[in-house]
Amino acid sequence: MRSRLRERVAADITLSDEPGKTMRKWREEIGTSQYDLSKEMNVSPSVISDYESGRRPSPGIKTVRRIVDALMRLDELSGGKFSKEYEGVENEGILDIKEFPVGIPADIFVKEIDGVSVAENVPPTNNVNGYTILDSLKVITGMSSADYHKIYGWSSQRALIFVGVKFGRSPMVAIRAHPLRPAMVVYVRPERVDPLAVKLAELEKVCLVRTELEVPKLVDRLSRL
Amino acid sequence: MRSRLRERVAADITLSDEPGKTMRKWREEIGTSQYDLSKEMNVSPSVISDYESGRRPSPGIKTVRRIVDALMRLDELSGGKFSKEYEGVENEGILDIKEFPVGIPADIFVKEIDGVSVAENVPPTNNVNGYTILDSLKVITGMSSADYHKIYGWSSQRALIFVGVKFGRSPMVAIRAHPLRPAMVVYVRPERVDPLAVKLAELEKVCLVRTELEVPKLVDRLSRL
DNA sequence: AACTCACATCGGCAATCAACGAATACGCCC
DNA sequence: GGGCGTATTCGTTGATTGCCGATGTGAGTT
Incomplete structure (x- = not known):
């Protein structure tokens, strides 16, 4: 019952500067309307709107729970795109996924993999809590949008490789x-890094790094951390 | 800033059936008094007590954030037992730590490692989100109590091996x-499993499993999941 | 243009929370 | 017993939330 998604959504909302926006983000991600969510919670639709629009800026945790759980139920009902976790697990695109026992400062992480930061605007700061190594092609062709959150393992504060x-x-x-x-x-x-990629990275405030290490070497380096 | 601990504590409190007890748990874990915490938050001590005792059963998320952040600050001040994450990372005791991209049903996990459940009372149910392989001796002798939470990586819903x-x-x-x-x-x-260990497992409602696989084999099996 | 559907806005009342402070209780150590 | 640090209890006061229902808006149909 305590799915990871549930915890993640709860933490995300609770710690968000704008809980309303965060709530909306997740509702849309699950793919439901304010109306349906409100019915699932047995409240009036305006309640949802009030939260999402920010009129009610600090919901009680009881409310957060109700919302999160309703979202989980709705997801389940609509086939469990997110919550149905295990099903053989053929995540073709995911080559490796790991969390560090402790967060690692981003700059150290970059150094460790002989990386070079290519987005000037977004220097390696903050911590990196883990990494996921992905086969770009397979991820893009083979994974449904609902599978995407799997690549984030725990903590979205991670490096996608x-x-x-x-x-x-x-x-x-x-x-x-x-x-x-x-x-x-x-x-x-x-082969090369397109300027558009850099621009997007800067827009999203994501630190963009390239490395010339080969994969086995990379994995080796990372496992030392 | 967004340390893992912060998110974990926030989610824990938000989703808890008894937020008060959960708040207390973390305050004591950090090792501070109601008084000091209240001063850090610029509120009266009774406020903390009211929450912890359950008089105020559903704090707003704004409050949760203030509490969590105050706890983080207090930890930092007292040497950052929990938050100082990276420091060379010589976690001697931790042999491997990994999260699964998706939660895996516990019974399947047990089967996969040729495991045998030894605590009758606590059958393998729920999901396993990851695992940590530990050198028992080094963990017990070499890790300070404050380091312990590192072995939980993300999600405490995991197997400690x-x-x-x-x-x-x-x-x-x-x-x-x-x-x-x-x-x-x-x-x-x-060598053998002491009855006391079984009893403790049942008390804590932790599923207890033994396996005769050797470590390399075990790691191999797990990496297939 | 009339009709939906999804969402936003607003007024308003009851319920709950946030916070204080003073009184009270529970150790523990001289 | 007396003092000290810590935690609890509780009455009280604003402030905020929880929730509703009516009304508005704007994009997309038909």
Whole structure:
């Protein structure tokens, strides 16, 4: 019952500067209307609107729970796009996923993988809590939008490491389309990095890094951390 | 700023059935008094007491944030036992730590590692979100109590896998002493499993499993999941 | 143009919360 | 017993939320 998604959504709303916007983000992500959500919670639709618009800026945690749980139920009803977690797990696109026991300062992370920051505007700051290594092509062709949140494992404060990158546009576009946002994006031996990718990274305030290390070497380095 | 601990504490409080008790748990874990916490938040001590005792059962998320952030600050002040995350990271005791991209049903997890449940009372149910492989001895001798939460990575809903176990008493005692609780404890090739360990597992409602697989084999199996 | 659907806005009342402070209780140590 | 630090209880006061229902708006149909 205590799915990860539930905890993540709850923390996200609770710690958000604008809980309303965050609530809306998740509602839209689940793909339901204010009306349906309100019915699931047995309240009037205006209640949802009041929260989302910010008129009610600090809901009680009881309310947050009701909302989160209603969202989970709605997801379940509509086929459980998000909550049905295990089903053989053929995540073709995910090559490796790991969390660090402790957060690692981003600049140290970059150094460790011989990385070079390519987005001037967004220097490696903050912490990195984990990483996911992805096969760019398979992710884009093979994963449904609802699967995307799986690549974030725990903590979205992580590095998404793409291998098989040509110009680095598609990965950034995909990230832009998704409500969750990684702390860092790493391209492994890209042919080149398109200026548009850099621009998108700066827009999204995501630190963009390239490295010339090969994957096995990379994994080795990372496992040392 | 957005440390993992912060998110975890926030989610824990927000989703708790008894937010007061949860708040108290974390305050005590950080090791501060109601008085000091109240001063840090610029409120009267009775406010804290009111929350913790349950008179105020559903604090607004604004309040939750203030409390969580005050706790983080207090931790920082007292040397950052919890928040100082990176410091070379010599977590001798942690052999491996990983999160699954999706939660895995506990019974499947057990089957996958040729495990045998030894606590009748607590069958493998729920999901397992990740695992941590630990060197029992080093954990017990080498880690300070404040380091313990690191072994939970993200999601406490995980399997703690102990190698080098003799009777399995100390690991269970350590778990009992800590506020976080794993979903499952696995002993790798233990000499034997003491009845007391079983009893403690049942008390804590933690699923207890033993396996005869060797560590490399185990890691291999787990990485397939 | 009339009709939906999704969402926003607003007034308003009851319920709840936020916060204080003073009184009270529970150790524990001289 | 007396003092000290800590936690609890509780009455009280604004302030805010919880919730409703009516009304508005704006995009998309038909």
